[in-house]
Amino acid sequence: MSIIGFIGSGNIGGTLARMAVAAGHDVVLSNRRGPDSLAGLVAELGPNARAATPAEAAEAGDLVVVTVPLHAYRAVPVAELRGKVVIDTDNYYPDRDGRIAELDDESTTTSELLQAHLPESRVVKAFNNIFFKHLPVLARPGGDPERSALAVAGDDEAAKRAAAAFIDSIGYDVHDVGPLAEGWRYQRDTAAYVPYFGSAPTGGPDFAAAPRRVTADRLEELLRAAKRYRDM
Numbered sequence: 001m002s003i004i005g006f007i008g009s010g011n012i013g014g015t016l017a018r019m020a021v022a023a024g025h026d027v028v029l030s031n032r033r034g035p036d037s038l039a040g041l042v043a044e045l046g047p048n049a050r051a052a053t054p055a056e057a058a059e060a061g062d063l064v065v066v067t068v069p070l071h072a073y074r075a076v077p078v079a080e081l082r083g084k085v086v087i088d089t090d091n092y093y094p095d096r097d098g099r100i101a102e103l104d105d106e107s108t109t110t111s112e113l114l115q116a117h118l119p120e121s122r123v124v125k126a127f128n129n130i131f132f133k134h135l136p137v138l139a140r141p142g143g144d145p146e147r148s149a150l151a152v153a154g155d156d157e158a159a160k161r162a163a164a165a166f167i168d169s170i171g172y173d174v175h176d177v178g179p180l181a182e183g184w185r186y187q188r189d190t191a192a193y194v195p196y197f198g199s200a201p202t203g204g205p206d207f208a209a210a211p212r213r214v215t216a217d218r219l220e221e222l223l224r225a226a227k228r229y230r231d232m
């Protein structure tokens, strides 16, 4: 079992922390407002959880999840994450994050931006294309025929294996999409973005419906069908 650090403890961070504790990991949570604001979540999670500053959570984690609004990525601690595996859940929403020129012209991708900010860390892109409420609902033990797969991308194979072991421990198979530069294939608005949603009669995602299983084969099909923003 590992210590999982969290930079960001909101919808995705809080959900993953609950799943990590249920799987037997320890968690160190952090956010923007400070440890006191996380007292409720820590109390809910029990003795395997504590709250800290982002630098402390980065330092404590065997593996660290960065899960903040993308506009805050430059605030992610650098020195404390040196040499570590960093899972990046962040997505680019210009209305929330402001315009980021190198994402708009598609000369880079969100996780490559974080990797450039953390040059000595090993970034793995994961959990970007699943709605946080679906994460605990679709989780299944290893070998369960109804298990779903989650996409990972990264430039460091050992880091991807470490991320995969964590993802497996909380209930998902892993589908390797390749290097970080391929991460655009499951970015916002692509075919492989939030495929776990049931479809509403209008064709859009149905927030009320139960999520649906996505196998690695189905994910691969959607990833291959993904289009660049410029080709949409």
Ligand SMILES: NC(=O)c1ccc[n+]([C@@H]2O[C@H](COP(=O)([O-])OP(=O)(O)OC[C@H]3O[C@@H](n4cnc5c(N)ncnc54)[C@H](OP(=O)(O)O)[C@@H]3O)[C@@H](O)[C@H]2O)c1
Pocket: 007, 008, 009, 010, 011, 012, 013, 030, 031, 032, 033, 034, 037, 054, 067, 068, 069, 070, 072, 075, 076, 089, 090, 091, 092, 093, 127, 128, 129, 130, 131, 132, 133
């Ligand atoms: N929601 C989803 O279903 C979903 C799914 C896949 C990917 N994502 C992506 O994952 C990321 C997190 O999403 P979310 O829905 O979990 O967001 P959220 O609920 O708004 O939580 C964001 C967290 O980041 C923290 N934060 C903000 N600025 C920070 C900073 N400078 N230093 C440390 N922590 C900081 C916030 O702290 P405070 O509360 O103190 O401000 C909060 O704990 C986003 O990039 C999102 O696009 C979301």
